[in-house]
Amino acid sequence: LKLFFRIVHLCVPTMSPRDLVCVLLSLVSCAGADSITGPVIGIDLGTTYSCVGIFKNGRVEIIPNDQGNRITPSYVAFSGDERLIGEAAKNHASVQPSQTLYDVKRLIGRRFADDTVQKDLATLPYKIVDNNGLPAINVVVKETEKSFTPEEISAMVLGKMKETAEMHLGESVRNAVITVPAYFTDAQRQATKNAGTIAGLDVLRIINEPTAAAIAYGLDKKEENNVLVYDLGGGTFDVSLLTIDNGVFEVLSTSGDTHLGGEDFDQRVMDHFIGIFKTKRGTDITGDKRALQKLKREVEKAKRTLSSTSEAHIDLEFLSAGPDVSEKLSRAKFEELNNDLFRKTIGPMKKVLEDANMAKSKVDVIVLVGGSTRIPKIQKIVEEFFNGKQVVRGVNPDEAVAYGAAVQAGVLGGEEGKDQLLLDS
Numbered sequence: 001l002k003l004f005f006r007i008v009h010l011c012v013p014t015m016s017p018r019d020l021v022c023v024l025l026s027l028v029s030c031a032g033a034d035s036i037t038g039p040v041i042g043i044d045l046g047t048t049y050s051c052v053g054i055f056k057n058g059r060v061e062i063i064p065n066d067q068g069n070r071i072t073p074s075y076v077a078f079s080g081d082e083r084l085i086g087e088a089a090k091n092h093a094s095v096q097p098s099q100t101l102y103d104v105k106r107l108i109g110r111r112f113a114d115d116t117v118q119k120d121l122a123t124l125p126y127k128i129v130d131n132n133g134l135p136a137i138n139v140v141v142k143e144t145e146k147s148f149t150p151e152e153i154s155a156m157v158l159g160k161m162k163e164t165a166e167m168h169l170g171e172s173v174r175n176a177v178i179t180v181p182a183y184f185t186d187a188q189r190q191a192t193k194n195a196g197t198i199a200g201l202d203v204l205r206i207i208n209e210p211t212a213a214a215i216a217y218g219l220d221k222k223e224e225n226n227v228l229v230y231d232l233g234g235g236t237f238d239v240s241l242l243t244i245d246n247g248v249f250e251v252l253s254t255s256g257d258t259h260l261g262g263e264d265f266d267q268r269v270m271d272h273f274i275g276i277f278k279t280k281r282g283t284d285i286t287g288d289k290r291a292l293q294k295l296k297r298e299v300e301k302a303k304r305t306l307s308s309t310s311e312a313h314i315d316l317e318f319l320s321a322g323p324d325v326s327e328k329l330s331r332a333k334f335e336e337l338n339n340d341l342f343r344k345t346i347g348p349m350k351k352v353l354e355d356a357n358m359a360k361s362k363v364d365v366i367v368l369v370g371g372s373t374r375i376p377k378i379q380k381i382v383e384e385f386f387n388g389k390q391v392v393r394g395v396n397p398d399e400a401v402a403y404g405a406a407v408q409a410g411v412l413g414g415e416e417g418k419d420q421l422l423l424d425s
Contacts, residue, residue: 055410
């Protein structure tokens with residue numbers, strides 16, 4: 001009742017009928033928390049990495065996997081009759097590329113004919129087929145070709161997150177909050193929820209990734225703030241503009257690109273070195289899936305190195321028989337190869353401000369989320385766009401979304417105080 005009157009006082013004078021419905025639905029969700037039994041986990045189901053957390057004993061715990069890592073590769077691999085998930089699956093990519101599945105989030109909830117799916121057909125090493133207008137993935141299991149939907153593969157990753165939480169908590173986990181990009185369509189959101197169901201989870205809520213990140217940042221904030229969340233991950237880019245006021249989170253506008261992220265930056269660098277390899281060796285490796293996977297790992301490693309140094313080395317000698325080839329990759333060259341992709345993130349920032357009718361100067365806080373925001377050039381582009389305003393660096397970009405999902409899970413499960421409300425536009 002106390003929360004209801006606060007909402008009426010703060011929101012109703014300027015609230016649309018749709019937002020009022022959101023308020024009532026959120027109140028119903030909170031009121032129903034007492035009927036939820038067992039722990040509720042928050043899961044960031046990422047394109048390249050996933051993360052799971054729980055609100056327990058008054059704080060969020062990001063749960064490490066069986067390798068001790070707080071983020072898990074969103075990879076699934078099939079080797080004979082064995083199924084690998086996470087680090088083991090990613091390590092398998094250079095051994096059996098066609099049997100190692102990743103970037104499945106780029107396929108989920110889409111039609112096979114979608115331009116983005118067709119674009120991925122050219123770069124992903126595994127077999128994607130048309131299954132009644134929807135994409136399906138074919139792999140060999142126990143010497144027999146088997147077809148999986150993107151939802152089924154995503155369910156395996158979610159199942160790994162569920163298992164990670166259960167091992168940590170020492171009890172069964174059934175309930176979850178799962179995050180998705182703000183730009184996801186209804187079909188993509190439903191497909192993600194279906195993946196959770198297949199994994200044995202009761203998905204209490206699907207929330208936007210930038211909203212979750214804002215929750216992570218704003219949990220202890222009392223004053224009113226306009227917050228821009230810039231979320232650049234492995235495969236998707238989202239920008240959201242929110243207001244946070246005494247536990248009330250309202251999404252004013254969202255924009256983004258469902259096919260822009262670290263994987264695209266890696267591909268640009270890979271194409272560059274494929275050209276170098278062809279020039280120095282006279283060999284085209286574009287048809288060699290194993291060689292491409294090895295190059296991909298080298299490029300990923302170099303990209304991470306360039307976030308803290310000005311130069312990295314790419315070892316190419318393992319790609320093919322012949323004399324050693326080792327190349328340098330400077331930060332400047334990396335930025336040159338990806339400059340147009342980096343600058344593509346400016347348009348969505350402009351759009352969210354225009355849609356919310358807000359000037360740049362009215363944005364109080366800029367939060368960077370996603371591993372790709374560690375790239376210095378990305379940080380510079382954002383700060384220059386906001387006329388030198390500094391971005392917030394206190395939120396772990398890899399864990400912020402899972403952190404916020406865990407807080408929301410705590411609200412729904414009754415662990416966290418219920419004086420929190422999401423109004424997603």
